[in-house]
Amino acid sequence: MPTIYDPRAVEEKWYRYWEENKFFRAEVDDREPFSIVMPPPNVTGQLHMGHALDNTLQDILTRWRRMQGYNTLWLPGTDHAGIATQAKVEEQLAKEGKSKYDLGREKFLERVWAWKEQYGGRITHQLRRLGASCDWDRERFTMDEGCSEAVKEVFLRLYEQGLIYRDYYIVNWCPRCHTTISDIEVEHLDKPGQLYYIKYPTSDGRDAITVATTRPETMLGDVAVAVHPGDERYRHLVGKTLVLPLLGREMPVIADEYVDPSFGTGAVKITPAHDPNDFEVGRRHNLPQVRVINKDAVMNEEAGPYQGLDRWECRKRIIKDLNEQGYLVKVEDHNHAVGHCYRCNTVIEPMLSRQWFVRMKPLAEPAIQAVKEGRIRFVPERFTKIYLNWMENIRDWCISRQLWWGHRIPVWYCRNCEEAIAAKEPPRKCTCCGSTRLEQDPDVLDTWFSSALWPFSTLGWPEKTPELDYYYPTSVLVTGRDIIFFWVARMIVSGLHFMREVPFREVFIHGLVLDALGRKMSKSLGNGVDPIDVIESHGADSLRFMLVTGNTPGNDLRFHFERLDGARNFANKIWNASRFALMNLQDYDPASAPGREAHTLADRWILSRYQACVQEVTRFLDSYELGEAARVLYEFIWDEFCDWYIELVKPRLYRGQDARDRACAQDVLARVLRGTMELLHPFMPFITEEIWQRLPHQGRTIMQAPWPVYRPELRDERAEAEMAVLMEVIRSIRHIRSEMNVPPGKTADVILVVTDGHTRDLIQEWSSYIQGLARCRVQLKPELDRVPPQAAHGVARGVEIYVPLAGLIDIDRELARLKKELAAVEKELKRVESKLGNESFLAKAPAEVVEKEKAREKELAGKASAIRERLAVLAG
RNA sequence: GGGCGGGUAGUUCAGUGGGAGAACGUCUGCUUGACGCGCAGAAGGUCGUAGGUUCAAUUCCUACCCCGCCCA
Known part of the structure; x- marks a missing residue:
């Protein structure tokens, strides 16, 4: 394994493996479903950071639920994007010195379809590079046959119900888009x-x-x-x-x-x-x-x-x-x-003009109720108000567009008697006068008219398909806060009207990706960052991790390359920790690993911390706090697993004379690492798959590994408390060494004075941890028989630490250091004492808070007196 | 004009009714057999302003100021 993680070497490989093996495929069965429909990007567009964020969030939820055992469908697709696509093709024509009128409607549409064929696969390919685990076999397009059928059906029904009408009204006319x-x-x-x-x-x-x-x-x-x-x-x-x-x-x-x-x-x-x-x-x-x-x-x-x-x-x-x-x-x-x-x-x-409109008031009413009654929940909650405020002041929706690219309005006018006939297929003659001189309305429908049907048109509506029955209503909709009105609101309206049921139970709204200066990324400013460039330089996992962390649901996110580097460094850290593990697992046999009775304190501690991690990550995912979940994993992996556990396990693996202990260390190392990869998989799917496959595992892919379940019986409060003491002693010795300029390579002599018997036993048993991680030789004493003449001093958790530094110590400097420390301790002690001296506090604060303060007072008082004594000795 | 979000370390941002956190940057050390995309240590913040509620407020409430967004 190389020492630097190279995402290019693994990402493409695993995506192909997943796709070829149909791991994204969802089929109706008797499990509980979890379904998401992807907000369809513009079919001829290319991936931008907004898509990257939106789809990363969806993929995290999808992968997580899939691992939890839900029948998980993430349905992808693209949007025909009327104005945008038409404008691009017109631009293309202009370069040839032609206009759409030169071609005529039919030829022009052929050009647009050709354009769509040429660029249509680009964005879906880019989504694959991001790692999106959607069911590509079910990919849809707003203008494919099924969706078009749904559009006509909806138009006709609304027309018959009097909810679509044609009238003269002031509309917003764009003189450039025409x-x-x-x-x-x-x-x-x-x-x-x-x-x-x-x-x-x-x-x-x-x-x-x-x-x-x-x-x-x-x-x-x-x-x-x-x-x-x-x-x-x-x-x-x-x-x-x-x-x-x-x-x-x-x-x-x-x-x-x-x-x-x-x-x-x-x-x-x-x-x-x-x-x-x-x-x-x-x-x-x-x-x-x-x-x-x-x-x-x-x-x-x-x-x-x-x-x-x-x-x-x-x-x-x-x-x-x-x-x-x-x-x-x-x-x-x-x-x-x-x-x-x-x-x-x-x-x-x-401008005054005759257009088609949807009568929104009667349609909005059920959509308001559905949200008010909690049948649809917005996350974060504050978007509920924005939605309701808009819905309650809704105005009729102008749906006709003077474009050629789109769903043509299914209405024919009689040129003889001016009758308007709405129908799916061209009528042969006028229903009123029998004339055959009929002409279809030249206009097309607003693109959002078809996307409003997305959650059910993609599942087969108006046909009654098993998919529609099983996956609708979808579980959650993930989208940007900029299209709540354009899309979310209209899907709720059409879902309720045509399916008699909400289109999704929850709406998870995220913010916008801004540039480093807090401006919207835009073509005209040229400040956009191309996700594909980022994937190439840093890897999709890093991009995903960066997009999800350091940001809170619904809030905008600034794009900083420094943060991207941070995510890449994290991937590299994971890679190297795994490299370490794998190098030491060559002779590991999970079947013959010793049981719990062989666990050391460090084993019990990391297993307990891992359980805490499982619990928290799951809890945060449950509440859509993906950034917090990712942060928990980052801290667990980097701080606890790498900086402490791996360091503690090294001697057992390198020069362990005890084969059983070595096997035990291997077992804990492998299991914790594998479980952690499983927890991290929704966030960083590629690197976790790569490592998981190299570790002992069951199954064909980490994608299908069961999501780790929190097991409270594996929490070990005592191990956590005991490790906390040892860690603090170690940190304290390191601090002294650093402050007193003890060369890092030098093994120092350290005297630990511990009056408390339990703590002394603890340190006695695990002194190797202190000796290893603080590079020292430990002498443990119940009390100080002789004051070390020239020594630096520290106190941690009731443990007095002396680092003799004969000839090296600068008494003045040590005095200054101790005085500074004493001042800090005394300041804090004063605060605690005044709190405990307050009658109202003692009377009204919860008992546990009072207990906590009392314990703190004791600890601080002990620390202060120890430092004072030391000062007296040194000064005297 | 109405609504919403933000104002916390040099920077970017988490977070919380009871001892202020991370990353990056800065400073000091380090060929410690996973990793210098690293390790160890450190410095750095009256948590926007003014009131109020509370035993206790950076956190809850009110007003105001500044920045951003949405709606009219």
Whole structure:
């Protein structure tokens, strides 16, 4: 075995072994199921750190539950990602100097499918490199036959139930993507802008109203000015007619509660075709709707002289013209939220348009109840509130997209009588007039419409499959907090509506992976770190371990390369500890290992600590505290197993004259190491498999090894307490040696004075531990017969330590050291004493706390007096 | 404007109603037969500010300040 662990040599090998042997495969049986559906990444995308985190968490849960004996299904798949994928192919075409219109719909879709074939395997291959133990035989795609069938079924049912409708409404139009997007796909960014005050004269020319707006170009579509009905300032003007500057259009002054009298001038221009609030006001007052901006965000013919101008250019010209004609009253700086397209960051144009919507209110109600009643639980709990708040204020969902790549809306329009016919297959003739001139709606559905069905469409719905019956509802959904609204909420809605049952029992939300400076990783910033690069340089295990530790559920995680190095060092530590074990296990025979009666203190101690580790790791996994579970393993392996147990076991293996003791050491070493690898396997699947396979084991893979079960009868409190004493004595001697500059290679003489009989017996029996780990010769005494003249001094757990340093000791230095130590002890002692002197404390604090403080007082007092005595001797 | 998260060692972050932790960095030693991606030792923190509850608050409550995110 090489001295440095090389992940490249083992990771690929084991993944192939697992996959070829179908260890990820899940089949329906009579065990208890544990199922997860993978949040489907973009089919043509590539793995980023967010995926790496999300899938690492899922894999940990999956591997752990599988080892626990659940029938575990982790179902993978990919998403067609409408806008993103289409945009990429269009980009590709643009390089050839073509547009999608040059190809036409059909040819264009062929290109996208070809693109999907070319890049579709990339991300799933990358997930394999991460170690994802999902059932690839069940991999799905949101546009495969089954999922498409589910989409049509859902659309038709909702349509028949009146929960899908087509209507004119203000939608968010992205002039660059050339499609509508839903409300949650709009990102609101606070931007510095101006508030323009514009005077609208009355038609008789005697009066005027000044309105304030941040978007003066929309005035071309104004059809009214609204004031609050209770606003005294404008009461006399309500009902009068105004003349729109620049265009000369006449329009009324209306009163509406919507107006906030305290904002701007208290008078609002109304543009029903380009603002959602104005749209509502317009409906209430039967106002016309005048669209002045077209789909390229260029002013149209309704804009009169401004036709053909880009919206920003138009704004400039309008301001100039208003100013010249005396209508511009003033301009103020004003910060306001501007909607941007989440995909391309273009400023969204609210626009009147006829689209398909899902009526959300009635669907949201059961989804609210399911969470309120605890049938779905969010982890961490605080996300419940975010979810409920959104659900309770839900608005209808605009589901049509002006794209070609996606699930085409299954509705045909009759060109004769305008009837709309919803159907899975193209109807032959109009159900109303019998005409055969039918045309399918050109639009496709929002990508999230199909992902909303993911937990059941992937299991076969609308067919009644055994898988659907067995694995639904899934056990837990693991996803980022950024898509609670996009995805989690909609899955809950559709699961409850179509399956009559929640889609998952728990939702485990994690944060975002940020760069070292705390910024979101993004292409435009170029601050992303490619997980594949990391896997190549540090190994998948290190990446996984780093992503899981030092971070708490739901919180964001900063990516630091130093932490990655730390994880790699940990892997290397495991590797070398195992190397040590394996080098000393060549003649190990588990069958003939001596029983418990042969165990040394160190054996009993490490076995007990291992049990504690089993208990804690399992407990933390149970509560989704994966970072804490990983930390427990890190500390157990590095500190207890490597730094103490291995050191203690060395002499028994190297130059053990006692064959039985050697066999015993081998047995404990092998068993603890194997068990620890099993506990660590969900986190670091590759290195643990490699080591496990080299150790004596049963079964074909660590993946199928039973999860270690906590056995309280193997906890040994006494061994732990006794080891604690020895460890502290050792640490104390090491400290003295280091402080007094005793060369590390030199064996020191140490006198231990122990008055307590039990402790003395303990040290007597295991003095080899102290001699080995503190490099010394120990002389044990019940009391001090003669004060060592030149010696450094220390106290640990009632054990007085003298390290004679004839000729080496600097009395002044030793005095200074002891004084410093005494000061620290006395300070602490004072704190404890004052606590114990407090009547209320004694009366009200729990007895065990009081006992603990008393014990501490005794220990500290003893320590202080020992140091004081020593000081007196040295000074005298 | 509303909500949420964070403010703990030089840095990045865990954690807890009863003696402040880790990693990295720093300092001192070390060819100790698993590992220098290592070993041993050390220094370093009025746990954001001000109140309150409690025998006891870094931890619970209230207000405020700063940073970040989400929603309107």
